[in-house]
Amino acid sequence: MLNYLLKRLAQSAFTVFLVIALIFTVVRAIGDPTHLMLPPEATEADRQVLREQMGLDKPLPVQFAHFVAQLARGDFGNSYRFSRPAFEVVLNALWPTLLLALAALAVAIVIGLPLGVASALWPQGWVDQVGKVFAVFGQAAPPFFFSLLFVKVFSLQWGWFPTGGYGGARHLVLPMMALGWYAAAGISRLTRSSMSSVLQSEYVKFARIKGVPQHVIVFRHALKNALLPVITFVSLQFGILMGGAVSVEVVFAWPGMGQLILDSINNLDYTVVQAAVTLAAVTFALVNLGVDVLYALIDPRIRYA
Amino acid sequence: MPTRLPLKPLARLLTALGSTLLTFSAAHALDGKPAVDRNTLVVALSSEPGNLDPQVAASIDSAKFAWNVFDTLYGFDLQGNLEPRLATAYKLATDGRSYTFTLRRGVKFHNGAAFTAQDVKYSLDRILLPETKSTRRPFFVNSVEGIDVPDEHTVVIRLKKRDGAFLNKVAGYLYIVPKAYTESLKTPEEFALKPVGTGPYRFVSHQIGRSLELARFDDFWGNKPGVVKIQYRFIPEASSRVNAVLAGEVDLSADIVPTDVERLQGSKGLVVESVPGGSPVYVRIYSNDPATPFSKQGVRLALNYALDKEALIRSVFRGQAAPLASHIPASYPWGSNKSLKPFEYDPAKARKLLADAGYPQGFDTSLLCTTPTFERAFCEALAAYWGQVGVRTQIRIVDSTASNRLNNTHQSGPLFLSHFGNAIYEPIHVIGGSIAKDGTWSDYDNPAVQKLIEQVEGEGDHAKREDLFNQILKLARDDGQGVLIAEPKLNYVRDPALQWKPQIGGWSLNFRSVSWK
Numbered sequence: 146m147l148n149y150l151l152k153r154l155a156q157s158a159f160t161v162f163l164v165i166a167l168i169f170t171v172v173r174a175i176g177d178p179t180h181l182m183l184p185p186e187a188t189e190a191d192r193q194v195l196r197e198q199m200g201l202d203k204p205l206p207v208q209f210a211h212f213v214a215q216l217a218r219g220d221f222g223n224s225y226r227f228s229r230p231a232f233e234v235v236l237n238a239l240w241p242t243l244l245l246a247l248a249a250l251a252v253a254i255v256i257g258l259p260l261g262v263a264s265a266l267w268p269q270g271w272v273d274q275v276g277k278v279f280a281v282f283g284q285a286a287p288p289f290f291f292s293l294l295f296v297k298v299f300s301l302q303w304g305w306f307p308t309g310g311y312g313g314a315r316h317l318v319l320p321m322m323a324l325g326w327y328a329a330a331g332i333s334r335l336t337r338s339s340m341s342s343v344l345q346s347e348y349v350k351f352a353r354i355k356g357v358p359q360h361v362i363v364f365r366h367a368l369k370n371a372l373l374p375v376i377t378f379v380s381l382q383f384g385i386l387m388g389g390a391v392s393v394e395v396v397f398a399w400p401g402m403g404q405l406i407l408d409s410i411n412n413l414d415y416t417v418v419q420a421a422v423t424l425a426a427v428t429f430a431l432v433n434l435g436v437d438v439l440y441a442l443i444d445p446r447i448r449y450a
Numbered sequence: 451m452p453t454r455l456p457l458k459p460l461a462r463l464l465t466a467l468g469s470t471l472l473t474f475s476a477a478h479a480l481d482g483k484p485a486v487d488r489n490t491l492v493v494a495l496s497s498e499p500g501n502l503d504p505q506v507a508a509s510i511d512s513a514k515f516a517w518n519v520f521d522t523l524y525g526f527d528l529q530g531n532l533e534p535r536l537a538t539a540y541k542l543a544t545d546g547r548s549y550t551f552t553l554r555r556g557v558k559f560h561n562g563a564a565f566t567a568q569d570v571k572y573s574l575d576r577i578l579l580p581e582t583k584s585t586r587r588p589f590f591v592n593s594v595e596g597i598d599v600p601d602e603h604t605v606v607i608r609l610k611k612r613d614g615a616f617l618n619k620v621a622g623y624l625y626i627v628p629k630a631y632t633e634s635l636k637t638p639e640e641f642a643l644k645p646v647g648t649g650p651y652r653f654v655s656h657q658i659g660r661s662l663e664l665a666r667f668d669d670f671w672g673n674k675p676g677v678v679k680i681q682y683r684f685i686p687e688a689s690s691r692v693n694a695v696l697a698g699e700v701d702l703s704a705d706i707v708p709t710d711v712e713r714l715q716g717s718k719g720l721v722v723e724s725v726p727g728g729s730p731v732y733v734r735i736y737s738n739d740p741a742t743p744f745s746k747q748g749v750r751l752a753l754n755y756a757l758d759k760e761a762l763i764r765s766v767f768r769g770q771a772a773p774l775a776s777h778i779p780a781s782y783p784w785g786s787n788k789s790l791k792p793f794e795y796d797p798a799k800a801r802k803l804l805a806d807a808g809y810p811q812g813f814d815t816s817l818l819c820t821t822p823t824f825e826r827a828f829c830e831a832l833a834a835y836w837g838q839v840g841v842r843t844q845i846r847i848v849d850s851t852a853s854n855r856l857n858n859t860h861q862s863g864p865l866f867l868s869h870f871g872n873a874i875y876e877p878i879h880v881i882g883g884s885i886a887k888d889g890t891w892s893d894y895d896n897p898a899v900q901k902l903i904e905q906v907e908g909e910g911d912h913a914k915r916e917d918l919f920n921q922i923l924k925l926a927r928d929d930g931q932g933v934l935i936a937e938p939k940l941n942y943v944r945d946p947a948l949q950w951k952p953q954i955g956g957w958s959l960n961f962r963s964v965s966w967k
Binding site: 307 | 497498500501502503506508580581583585587588589591592639642643657658659660683684685686687689690693694696697699850851852854855858859870879882883889890891
């Protein structure tokens with residue numbers, strides 16, 4: 146088991162290293178930040194002076210070695226756009242994005258799950274019909290469409306919520322609903338189909354024959370089994386919501402990762418791009434590692450393979 | 451919609467939603483009510499002034515903040531004319547190579563320190579020092595020889611050669627920072643986190659991506675503004691800025707796009723302010739290569755005559771622009787040749803010019819376009835007009851970072867749709883960059899123009915410089931140096947009760963005399 150763990154750990158470290166090397170090269174290939182920072186009056190000599198100060202004058206391998214050495218000390222360098230450590234800038238944007246994704250997921254579960262269960266219990270009933278329309282809308286229209294719609298109705302028309310910005314719970318409501326609708330649609334449809342197949346299974350029929358009350362059948366016997374695919378789906382949705390938050394972040398001026406990475410690429414603020422991508426790579430590597438280890442614990446065939 | 455019963459209420463709801471989408475609500479608009487209170491001004495910006503060190507940051511974003519927190523020796527009024535700030539007078543030596551500034555007395559920095567000549571010297575030295583990573587360094591490093599401090603209230607800046615634009619550079623770029631405070635910081639970067647200046651507002655807080663707050667400085671040397679607190683909010687999406695305005699969440703929004711201007715002009719309870727932007731939209735022509743058609747004057751003029759500028763302005767800029775007659779828009783406080791007229795739309799003349807130049811069948815070429823600076827449709831319209839006279843133009847689209855690099859290194863030819871701003875209201879800034887032989891954005895070599903440019907660079911007399919600029923602009927226009935298109939407007943929306951005027955021909959925001967009615 147230890148061997149397996151070490152092997153997987155080495156693999157993950159290598160993957161992260163590759164991603165870091167790739168992004169390091171790509172950011173530098175996009176453009177030279179001194180062209181954005183300095184006025185057109187700047188001579189090539191002026192640009193070279195700034196490049197030296199930013200460490201951009203050295204050959205790429207030397208820059209990369211320096212970057213890796215810095216990284217080993219947990220230092221991503223300074224963002225020139227904010228004049229602060231790049232990692233601090235990224236962390237500052239990470240929480241709003243996490244908060245939005247978690248809140249949207251909570252909305253999706255709270256709406257999608259009961260809707261799916263009710264649709265399965267009374268197929269072709271009015272809940273099922275409304276649920277269908279709800280799901281079609283949620284899956285067909287992109288989150289930014291709902292963002293704009295919600296702002297028009299709930300902010301401009303009725304004045305219930307602010308049109309955007311980051312602050313208290315009131316600022317969270319509209320973006321989380323706009324983003325959550327999409328996931329809720331998927332959850333409700335999956336729950337419905339999973340639930341209705343379970344409700345037609347032999348053991349549920351048997352429970353009915355036995356005279357078990359309906360609510361016990363639904364909540365104790367059927368739902369538990371029907372939830373398994375839904376849980377897998379929800380865990381996948383979280384990643385999608387983190388990524389899909391970009392358009393919602395833009396509409397609501399939400400200071401999250403998507404907005405930050407977009408701006409940083411446009412401004413060639415490469416330390417921030419590097420820090421953000423590295424953080425994402427490490428997170429994904431760790432999650433994958435965790436899942437693999439979990440599988441190995443459950444299934445001995447994997448760890449001895 | 452299907453006729454199934456449960457869908458009917460939903461259909462009704464959707465119809466209701468649809469109708470709300472089409473109408474603007476005036477219920478929560480500005481309407482004379484401050485977003486917070488009468489001591490506070492909330493301003494929406496499209497992008498964030500991230501780096502708060504005015505000597506380091508590039509000008510577009512930083513000027514929206516720095517003009518209110520920092521002072522320069524001379525500054526710009528709303529029209530772009532020079533006015534005294536931390537200096538009360540200046541004297542230019544007879545050889546035109548040294549400026550002696552008399553400094554204002556009794557000025558305090560936000561940290562309580564008194565302002566002296568040492569701070570001016572330190573500020574200039576700091577810009578020149580490579581470690582500061584100042585984006586202003588190129589403006590001074592090649593022209594400043596040294597700076598002397600004969601006494602606490604006088605500074606003398608010596609130049610390597612005459613520079614008629616020097617005073618405007620001082621006004622635009624030489625922000626004064628306190629020597630003792632800045633030296634006490636561990637790194638040059640730290641200043642950006644806690645900036646200290648002498649301006650009417652002092653820095654309070656900055657949360658990245660969220661807000662930037664300023665408070666009125668009670669010991670300010672000049673007339674104090676009427677608003678106690680300024681909150682900047684960053685709203686990147688154009689329609690979200692408009693929504694924030696309509697919901698009454700901000701008192702003022704900068705960067706309103708032309709399509710939103712049209713919609714907002716009909717709304718009650720708010721005021722749309724549109725001013726000339728001072729930034730020409732034109733096509734840079736690579737005319738130096740004798741092998742290309744663009745080395746011929748007739749071809750270059752044909753490109754000008756082939757465009758219906760009025761129609762382009764109506765459709766692309768929604769009327770929010772003026773036709774351009776030379777590289778220096780007419781909104782400049784001085785130095786734009788007001789006698790010049792925009793080229794008229796005359797496709798027949800364009801065809802004849804092309805034929806006379808040896809291209810009766812026209813030719814194939816390409817135009818480089820930058821997104822998102824310009825919409826693709828704009829570039830397509832230009833290509834269509836040129837296509838009608840026989841110049842078959844293929845459009846190449848690049849993003850702004852790539853286009854910046856290509857355009858700064860003479861690789862954006864043969865035609866490049868260009869839009870640059872002006873930060874110091876000095877024609878030579880534009881002419882030196884885009885018309886002069888060695889300009890970063892110029893591929894044009896006209897000995898007659900070049901001779902005038904060399905004269906103007908060493909000329910200190912205002913009237914003589916203006917006369918030289920007029921001659922340069924006429925020669926360049928008549929030679930078809932570029933394809934002159936339009937000067938777009940800058941648009942703002944404000945609460946009717948807010949007393950504030952936008953800067954003409956510049957992106958900066960000046961809150962030195964802002965107040966609530």
